[in-house]
Amino acid sequence: MQLIHTIHDLRAWRKKQTTVAFVPTMGNLHEGHLRLVKEAKKQADSVIVSIFVNRLQFGQGEDFGAYPRTLEDDLKKLAEEGVSAVFAPNEKELYPNIKQDFQIEPPNIQNELCGAFRPGHFRGVATVVTKLFNLVQPDIACFGKKDYQQLHIIKTMVADLNIPIKIIGVDTGRAPDGLALSSRNGYLTVNERDHAAELFKQLSKIEVAIKAGEQNYALLEETAKNTLTQAGWDVDYIEIRNANTLNIAHMGDKDLVVLGAARLGKPRLIDNIEIHL
Ligand code: PAF
Numbered sequence: 001m002q003l004i005h006t007i008h009d010l011r012a013w014r015k016k017q018t019t020v021a022f023v024p025t026m027g028n029l030h031e032g033h034l035r036l037v038k039e040a041k042k043q044a045d046s047v048i049v050s051i052f053v054n055r056l057q058f059g060q061g062e063d064f065g066a067y068p069r070t071l072e073d074d075l076k077k078l079a080e081e082g083v084s085a086v087f088a089p090n091e092k093e094l095y096p097n098i099k100q101d102f103q104i105e106p107p108n109i110q111n112e113l114c115g116a117f118r119p120g121h122f123r124g125v126a127t128v129v130t131k132l133f134n135l136v137q138p139d140i141a142c143f144g145k146k147d148y149q150q151l152h153i154i155k156t157m158v159a160d161l162n163i164p165i166k167i168i169g170v171d172t173g174r175a176p177d178g179l180a181l182s183s184r185n186g187y188l189t190v191n192e193r194d195h196a197a198e199l200f201k202q203l204s205k206i207e208v209a210i211k212a213g214e215q216n217y218a219l220l221e222e223t224a225k226n227t228l229t230q231a232g233w234d235v236d237y238i239e240i241r242n243a244n245t246l247n248i249a250h251m252g253d254k255d256l257v258v259l260g261a262a263r264l265g266k267p268r269l270i271d272n273i274e275i276h277l
Pocket of ligand 1: 054150
């Protein structure tokens with residue numbers, strides 16, 4: 001496995017490859033990331049993973065400084081998975097002009113759901129992903145469905161801007177109690193961890209109700225929000241949306257996704273379940 005820190009070396013590596021599948025990450029890798037790598041391996045001759053904590057996608061007061069940086073451990077895990085290369089640039093390499101004057105502005109959906117609580121977040125994601133796509137020039141890129149809105153924005157960006165990369169969404173990895181795997185689970189106290197699967201359980205209840213024919217989506221959202229709030233969560237949103245457009249779900253939509261974001265103690269957890277009627 002080749003460890004690459006510079007754009008110059010990355011371009012030299014890329015010239016020697018045939019088909020390339022790419023997994024962009026911010027490091028602190030867990031089983032969820034390794035699922036992306038396993039999928040990537042099925043898709044192309046070489047797999048490259050990037051590890052870069054992207055300042056642009058963190059808002060004021062968010063955990064950019066505290067975000068776990070565990071490069072040595074990450075490299076061991078990736079070597080065991082048989083990854084061809086890891087691109088781990090420092091900030092100067094990717095943002096020589098730290099302001100990054102030219103940014104990628106996603107459409108309005110960037111201001112809804114998580115975007116309503118994290119202004120500028122998806123602009124930061126779209127900008128770094130575009131830079132990484134231009135640098136790595138992969139044929140395929142894999143993203144987790146846990147970050148459903150991110151995946152939607154990236155798919156839209158690639159389609160609208162004719163970026164010749166196939167985007168693959170990979171199902172969310174879960175702990176045995178259902179908690180979606182996330183680097184931010186590491187911030188949970190032992191007691192919080194015992195209750196952290198409740199978000200997934202509430203989303204699952206909505207799924208069961210919709211599949212049983214319930215059509216009052218507002219009531220389902222409100223009930224889940226209230227249940228979580230009473231259990232001590234600080235809920236940002238629980239929403240049922242059209243899975244293809246991420247617009248508000250309407251009666252008759254067959255592909256739905258129920259998404260939620262809530263804080264349990266310090267960490268803000270997100271999760272979602274796709275529902276196909
Ligand atoms: O999902 C993530 O880890 C990040 O948002 C990404 C796609 C690596 C961009 O920094």
